[in-house]
Structures are given as C-alpha cells and as structure tokens.
Amino acid sequence: MTKTTETTTTAGSAAGRASPSTDGDSGRAAGDRSERATAAAGQVRRSHVPGDGTAHAAAVERARREMLSEARPRRRTRIGADVVCEALIRQGVDVLFGYPGGVILPIYDVLGDYPELRHVLVRHEQGAAHAADGYARATGRVGVCLGTSGPGATNLVTGIATALLDSVPIVAITGNVPAALIGKDAFQEIDITGITLPMTKHNYLVRNADDLPRVFAEAFYIARTGRPGPVHIDITKDALQQETSAPHPSEEEVIAGLPGFRPTFDGHPRQLRLAAAEIARARRPVILAGHGILIANASAELVEFAEKTQIPVAHTLLGVGAIDERHPLSYGYMGMHGWKHVNRAIQSADLLIALGMRFDDRVTGNVRTYAPHARIIHVDIDPSEIGKNVAVEVPIVGDVKRVLRALIPLVEPGDPGRVLRRTRRVAPRIRERELARLGGMAGRLSVGRLRRLADRRADEPRGDLRRRRRPAPDVAGPLHGLP
Amino acid sequence: MWLARYTGFREPNSHLSSGGLGTMGFSVPAAMGAALGRPDKEVWAVCGDGGFQMTMQELATLVQDHIPVKIGIMDNKKLGMIRQWQEIIYAGNYHSANLLGPNYLKLAEAYGIPAFKASKPEEVDPAIRAAQAVDGPALVWFEIAETQNVYPMMPAGKGLSDLIERWNEPEE
Numbered sequence: 001m002t003k004t005t006e007t008t009t010t011a012g013s014a015a016g017r018a019s020p021s022t023d024g025d026s027g028r029a030a031g032d033r034s035e036r037a038t039a040a041a042g043q044v045r046r047s048h049v050p051g052d053g054t055a056h057a058a059a060v061e062r063a064r065r066e067m068l069s070e071a072r073p074r075r076r077t078r079i080g081a082d083v084v085c086e087a088l089i090r091q092g093v094d095v096l097f098g099y100p101g102g103v104i105l106p107i108y109d110v111l112g113d114y115p116e117l118r119h120v121l122v123r124h125e126q127g128a129a130h131a132a133d134g135y136a137r138a139t140g141r142v143g144v145c146l147g148t149s150g151p152g153a154t155n156l157v158t159g160i161a162t163a164l165l166d167s168v169p170i171v172a173i174t175g176n177v178p179a180a181l182i183g184k185d186a187f188q189e190i191d192i193t194g195i196t197l198p199m200t201k202h203n204y205l206v207r208n209a210d211d212l213p214r215v216f217a218e219a220f221y222i223a224r225t226g227r228p229g230p231v232h233i234d235i236t237k238d239a240l241q242q243e244t245s246a247p248h249p250s251e252e253e254v255i256a257g258l259p260g261f262r263p264t265f266d267g268h269p270r271q272l273r274l275a276a277a278e279i280a281r282a283r284r285p286v287i288l289a290g291h292g293i294l295i296a297n298a299s300a301e302l303v304e305f306a307e308k309t310q311i312p313v314a315h316t317l318l319g320v321g322a323i324d325e326r327h328p329l330s331y332g333y334m335g336m337h338g339w340k341h342v343n344r345a346i347q348s349a350d351l352l353i354a355l356g357m358r359f360d361d362r363v364t365g366n367v368r369t370y371a372p373h374a375r376i377i378h379v380d381i382d383p384s385e386i387g388k389n390v391a392v393e394v395p396i397v398g399d400v401k402r403v404l405r406a407l408i409p410l411v412e413p414g415d416p417g418r419v420l421r422r423t424r425r426v427a428p429r430i431r432e433r434e435l436a437r438l439g440g441m442a443g444r445l446s447v448g449r450l451r452r453l454a455d456r457r458a459d460e461p462r463g464d465l466r467r468r469r470r471p472a473p474d475v476a477g478p479l480h481g482l483p
Numbered sequence: 484m485w486l487a488r489y490t491g492f493r494e495p496n497s498h499l500s501s502g503g504l505g506t507m508g509f510s511v512p513a514a515m516g517a518a519l520g521r522p523d524k525e526v527w528a529v530c531g532d533g534g535f536q537m538t539m540q541e542l543a544t545l546v547q548d549h550i551p552v553k554i555g556i557m558d559n560k561k562l563g564m565i566r567q568w569q570e571i572i573y574a575g576n577y578h579s580a581n582l583l584g585p586n587y588l589k590l591a592e593a594y595g596i597p598a599f600k601a602s603k604p605e606e607v608d609p610a611i612r613a614a615q616a617v618d619g620p621a622l623v624w625f626e627i628a629e630t631q632n633v634y635p636m637m638p639a640g641k642g643l644s645d646l647i648e649r650w651n652e653p654e655e
Contacts, residue, residue, distance in 0.1 A: 095519045095520070097512075097515075097516065118519075120515070120519065120544060120548050120550075121544065121547065121548075122512070122541060122544050123540035123541055123543050123544055124538065124540055124541070126508070126512070126538060127511075127512035127515070127538055127540070127541045127544065128512070129512075130501075130506075130508075130509050130512035130513045130515075130516070130538070131512045131513065131515045131516035131519075131541075132516055133501075133509075133513055133516065134499055134512065134513030134514060134515065134516030134517040134520070135516030135517060135519060135520040136516070136520075137496060137499045137513070137517065138496055138499065138516065138517035138520045138521045138524075138526075139496075139520035139521060140496070141520070143516060143520075158504075158506060159506075159512075161504055161506075162501045162503070162504045162506045162509060164503075164504075165502075165503025165504040166501065166502060166503045166504070293495075294495045294496055297495070299495045316502075317487050317500055317502040318500060318502045318503070320487050320492050320497075320498040320500070321492045321493070321494055321495045321496060321497050321498050322495060324493040324494075325491045325492055325493060326491065326493065333487055333488055335637070335643075336636065336637040337484045337487075337488065337633050337634075337635065337636060337637075338488075338635075339488070339635075340635050340646055340648070343635075343637075343643040343644075343646060344644075346643060347642075347643050347644050360503070361639075362502075364643070365637050365640075365641055365642045365643045365645070366640055366641055366642040368642075369642030369643070369644065369645075370642060370643060371643075
C-alpha cells in the first residue's frame with residue numbers, strides 16, 4: 001500500500017508538468033481522477049496523479065526512472081575520484097572536512113558511494129584545515145581536509161601552515177584545473193603546490209589517476225612518520241575523472257619507494273650513556289617537556305623518568321598535558337608568559353633535559369641570556385632541530401618514547417627532595433598568590449574565576465588515551481610506527 | 484595563554500593550541516575536529532572575541548552536523564594581546580585595539596545555538612552548567628575586564644630574567 005502511494009505521487013510531478021500542453025489531456029485526466037477517487041473511496045490517500053493507472057502515466061513514470069538511472073548508473077567504472085575515497089578508507093579515515101568547487105566535484109560525485117567517509121561541510125576552507133588539525137591533535141590520527149582549486153586552495157593555506165609549525169599530521173587535498181590548462185591562467189587556477197612547498201612536509205601535483213594510489217599511501221605515511229606534519233596533494237580534474245585499475249601499494253612497498261625518508265627512532269647508545277652521565281653530575285637539572293611527548297605518546301615514560309631521577313618537569317605551551325599538572329614533579333608552564341618560578345629555575349639550572357621541544361623564541365627569549373649556567377641534552381626526532389636555536393652538549397636524535405625507555409635503566413635513582421626542594425615548595429604558593437590577584441580585579445569577571453571550569457572537570461576520572469583510541473585499520477599505523 | 488596557564492590540564496592531548504603559528508580563529512574549527520575525533524569527550528573552544536570573529540561562520544557547521552562543541556568567548560571588547568603590548572611597549576598608544584563585536588546571544592540565536600551570558604563572577608557557574616546541559620553546540624559569552632593582561636610577560640628580545648609584572652594597575 002505504502003509502496004503504491006509513493007510511486008503514484010512521484011509520477012504525478014512528471015505527468016503534471018507535461019499535462020498543461022493540451023487541454024484535452026487535462027480534461028480527460030481530471031475525469032479519470034474523479035472516477036478513481038470514487039473507486040478508491042475509503043483508502044488512506046487519494047492519488048494526485050492525472051490519469052493515474054493509465055498506460056500513459058505508467059510510460060511517463062518509466063521514462064523518468066530510466067532518466068534517473070542514467071544520471072547515476074549503478075555499475076560504473078573506477079575513476080581517480082574513487083581511488084581517493086578508497087585510499088582514505090584504507091588509511092582509516094572516518095571523517096573529512098571540505099568545501100566543494102568546480103574541479104573537486106568529481107570527488108563529491110562519488111563520495112556518496114562511500115558511506116564509511118563522513119564529509120563535514122564547513123563554511124570556509126580555513127575551518128576545514130583547522131578542523132582536520134584539531135582532529136589529528138585530539139586523536140593522534142591523520143586529519144584530512146578537502147578544497148577546490150584557486151580560492152579554495154589558498155583558503156586552506158593558513159591551516160596548513162598552522163599544522164606545519166605545530167608538527168600536526170594532516171593531508172590536505174585540492175583539485176586543480178585539467179592538466180592541459182595548467183599555466184594558462186584558467187578559471188580558478190593557481191599554482192598551489194608552489195604556494196604550499198615551503199609550508200608542508202611534502203607535496204604532490206598528480207596529473208595521472210594511475211599515480212593516485214601510490215601518492216596517497218606515501219602522503220599518509222610521510223604525514224605521520226617521524227616528525228609529523230602536513231602533506232598536500234593537488235590533483236588535476238582530469239586525473240580525478242580518468243579510469244584506472246592501479247592497485248593500492250602495501251606499507252612495505254611505500255617504504256621501499258621512499259629510500260630518502262628514513263627517520264631515526266632509536267637514540268644512539270653512546271649519546272644515551274653521555275646523557276646519563278650528565279644527569280648523574282647535575283645538581284639543578286630541569287626537564288623541558290614539549291609537544292614531542294604528546295606526539296610520541298610518551299607521557300608514561302616521561303613520568304617514570306622524572307620520578308626515577310626526581311627531576312622537575314617544566315612544559316611548553318604545546319607540551320601542556322605531557323604530565324598531569326597536579327603531579328608533585330610537574331613544575332609548570334615556561335617561557336614568555338610562563339610562571340616566574342619555572343623561568344627562574346631554568347635560568348639557574350645547570351642541566352636542561354629537552355624532550356621533544358625546539359627552543360622556540362617564545363620559550364628562550366634572548367638566547368644570549370638564556371639558561372646561562374646550563375648544559376643541554378636535546379632529544380628530538382628531527383635532526384634539523386638540534387643546534388638550530390641553542391647549542392647543545394648532548395644531542396640525541398630519536399623518538400622520545402624509545403629514547404626515554406632506553407635512558408631510564410641508565411640513570412641513577414634521584415634523592416627525593418635533593419633537587420630543587422626549595423623551589424618545589426614555593427611553586428604552589430606562587431600559583432595561589434597569582435590566582436588570588438587575578439580574581440580580585442575590581443569585582444569584574446576575570447580569568448581567575450573562569451578557572452572553576454577546570455576545577456570541576458579535574459574531578460572526572462582519568463582515562464587512558466591509548467586504550468580508548470580506536471584500532472587503526474589496514475596500513476594506518478600509530479604515530480611513529482610504534483607498537 | 485590564560486587557559487594554558489591556569490587550567491591545570493591532566494591528560495595528554497586535552498589542550499589544543501595553535502602555538503607555533505599563533506593563528507587566531509583556530510579554536511572553533513579545531514574544536515569541531517576534536518569533537519568528531521573524540522566523541523567520548525566534552526570539547527570546549529575557549530577563544531577571545533577577536534579570534535572568534537575570524538571563523539565564527541563555522542557556527543553553521545556545528546548546527547548542520549550536530550557537533551556538540553561548547554564555545555566560551557572571553558569578550559574584553561579588545562584585541563587583548565595587542566592592547567597589552569601597546570600599553571607596555573608602545574607607551575599606551577592604543578591604535579586598532581578596540582574591537583566592536585556583535586551581541587553574541589543574538590548571533591547564536593540566529594544560528595539556533597543556545598547561548599548564555601556571564602558578566603559577574605556569580606554568573607559564571609550557572610552559565611557553564613547551562614551550556615553543559617545542552618545536547619549539542621552551545622555558547623557562553625563571558626564579558627571580562629577590559630584591561631586584563633597576561634602576566635608575567637617577557638618582552639620580545641628580552642631574556643627570561645626580564646619578566647614584567649604589573650599586577651596592581653588601576654582598571655581603565
């Protein structure tokens with residue numbers, strides 16, 4: 001019953017458009033309808049279709065259905081846009097953020113065939129890039145954003161640059177004009193790979209659909225491996241529309257195809273021994289924990305290392321959360337707007353143990369006056385960070401989780417209370433005094449009051465992020481390829 | 484900055500900041516992504532009135548896709564960091580630091596987002612609770628002191644030992 005009603009109602013719109021052309025038809029249809037209404041008296045709903053039930057109405061309905069099935073054939077060939085969707089699914093992507101436009105429409109044409117992919121339509125491409133970034137930071141997985149050529153692509157740029165400076169793994173996909181039109185200032189054409197070259201970890205311009213499986217597998221691998229970062233894939237419209245049967249490569253094939261990209265994960269044993277010796281000698285050491293701790297999922301190792309050595313942990317802006325701020329060895333936020341006691345401790349330290357941080361100018365201030373008495377151990381997975389902003393005594397290139405695991409057995413247990421006992425007792429007092437000052441701004445709403453939001457949330461039970469993380473399917477490994 | 488200094492975060496990846504590039508307008512769209520990636524968590528986008536106005540068009544996305552982000556706008560009707568630098572380093576020459584904003588309650592209403600306002604300390608808790616009780620996106624408009632600065636502060640080019648603190652300044 002229900003099915004019949006649906007059929008007749010939809011057929012009505014097609015027949016209704018055609019009927020006004022001849023008065024005779026309309027008259028006949030009206031007559032038929034009243035007869036049918038009489039016959040169907042007592043039914044739930046009468047049909048609005050002129051001439052419903054006649055051979056004419058059935059023919060109109062048949063033609064309409066055929067037209068629709070031509071627009072979206074059930075069985076079609078595999079095109080570049082399909083490869084993009086397949087690759088995203090293989091990489092474990094469940095949500096992507098984007099905005100359609102002329103040359104990216106082939107992807108939007110097939111996106112509906114891949115219900116595993118949730119597309120969130122943003123209101124500006126910058127929002128898409130930031131959302132992919134926020135997704136990546138919160139989950140540790142690669143975030144994906146999508147935009148069209150020209151303005152769509154340039155609007156993504158701020159978000160891509162943000163991800164680069166904060167080492168966030170995202171893959172940004174843009175369409176570009178057909179390959180034959182590149183360089184002709186075609187509508188919405190811009191050399192976006194030229195623009196993103198200095199602000200991505202790697203970028204691609206794909207002109208052939210056969211290249212898409214390899215490019216996507218490489219892009220995700222590069223984005224999340226070693227020091228994470230944004231990778232941009234620009235695809236010409238014709239590559240998105242070409243038929244292709246190119247298979248997706250395995251992760252082994254991807255790695256074999258990137259002989260120049262071999263990040264170092266394990267710290268050099270000699271450097272680790274040197275670091276342990278420095279730590280044994282130090283009287284006023286401070287650990288500087290950065291974003292690398294979060295990226296490498298090394299919070300547990302950081303806490304174990306700090307507890308064994310009894311060295312306090314200061315953190316950078318992006319290192320917030322590396323250690324529970326209520327942990328007795330958590331010292332606080334360092335740098336330009338950092339806590340005074342933290343910066344004082346750094347300035348008087350004789351050893352800085354920098355873990356996954358990069359001595360940003362917001363952290364050091366004037367490098368000439370920074371930590372004048374300190375020797376420095378610098379652990380970073382990116383060798384280009386070593387010695388970039390400050391000279392270091394013990395450089396260790398490696399994944400901070402693996403380095404700490406290897407270092408913990410080498411260090412001597414620290415004497416609880418020996419190191420920085422005085423300042424550790426001072427720290428909570430400084431915090432409370434400052435918060436009291438914040439709350440007292442002439443009775444106006446101030447930031448100190450807003451801290452109550454955090455207090456309430458701190459009462460929640462703590463969860464283990466790693467256990468809650470959904471298993472990544474297929475070739476998508478956890479960050480740094482660690483177990 | 485306030486958030487990073489005073490919140491007291493306890494878990495990894497619970498505080499997302501565009502620290503390296505210092506991108507304004509990051510928080511609302513990034514919170515959108517975080518909320519979809521971690522549906523088990525309550526996600527707040529805490530932003531200034533300046534940053535919020537840079538990407539506030541994403542309010543529509545929150546509604547269309549039912550993304551339960553709570554937004555807290557710290558509205559001092561200023562570009563606060565600019566004002567602070569002008570006060571301390573540029574001898575109080577406050578050019579382009581005043582920032583007109585909309586009525587955020589009406590703005591949220593226009594998008595169909597429940598919104599709450601807190602201008603006095605005692606209004607903070609009820610406003611936050613009301614936003615938390617909403618099933619879906621919600622917005623809280625905190626009208627804060629216009630001259631609130633971030634202290635201590637290390638002026639650019641100076642060292643870590645040259646921190647500035649002026650806690651007891653008069654308001655306005």
